[in-house]
Amino acid sequence: MSPDARQRSLCLARARIWGTPEWNPNTTRESAFRFGEEAIELLQTDLTEDEVIALVCRVYSRPVGDPRVEVGQAGICLAMYAENIGVSLDEEMNHHHNLLNDASPEQIEKWRQKHTAKLLAGVATGGRL
Numbered sequence: 001m002s003p004d005a006r007q008r009s010l011c012l013a014r015a016r017i018w019g020t021p022e023w024n025p026n027t028t029r030e031s032a033f034r035f036g037e038e039a040i041e042l043l044q045t046d047l048t049e050d051e052v053i054a055l056v057c058r059v060y061s062r063p064v065g066d067p068r069v070e071v072g073q074a075g076i077c078l079a080m081y082a083e084n085i086g087v088s089l090d091e092e093m094n095h096h097h098n099l100l101n102d103a104s105p106e107q108i109e110k111w112r113q114k115h116t117a118k119l120l121a122g123v124a125t126g127g128r129l
Contacts, residue, residue, distance in 0.1 A: 027125060029125050030124065030125040033118075033123055033124050033125065034124075035074075037118075037123070039074075040052065042081070043055075
């Protein structure tokens with residue numbers, strides 16, 4: 001296995017710890033909700049709500065893209081954004097993976113409660129609670 005493939009496997013394995021089984025991240029729809037929430041929270045640090053709404057309207061006025069292309073472009077843009085604000089994307093991902101690995105039962109329960117609120121608001125899919 002190449003170093004890149006090993007890194008990808010490690011990243012996916014760690015990400016699944018966060019999502020399995022309580023939040024069912026193995027569905028495209030749930031993954032989209034989760035990514036969208038994090039992306040909007042990141043946008044919120046730099047853009048106004050009106051700017052984000054205008055951006056959403058522009059995106060939805062155009063044809064749907066190829067998910068493979070969009071994933072690559074999102075990754076590149078995230079790396080560029082991190083660089084622009086002086087954040088190491090690799091360090092932040094490693095830090096959050098460690099938080100997931102070391103989560104206490106109390107923290108996991110907080111995540112379950114947050115997910116329940118998302119389900120009730122219609123911004124998440126099933127998964128076991």
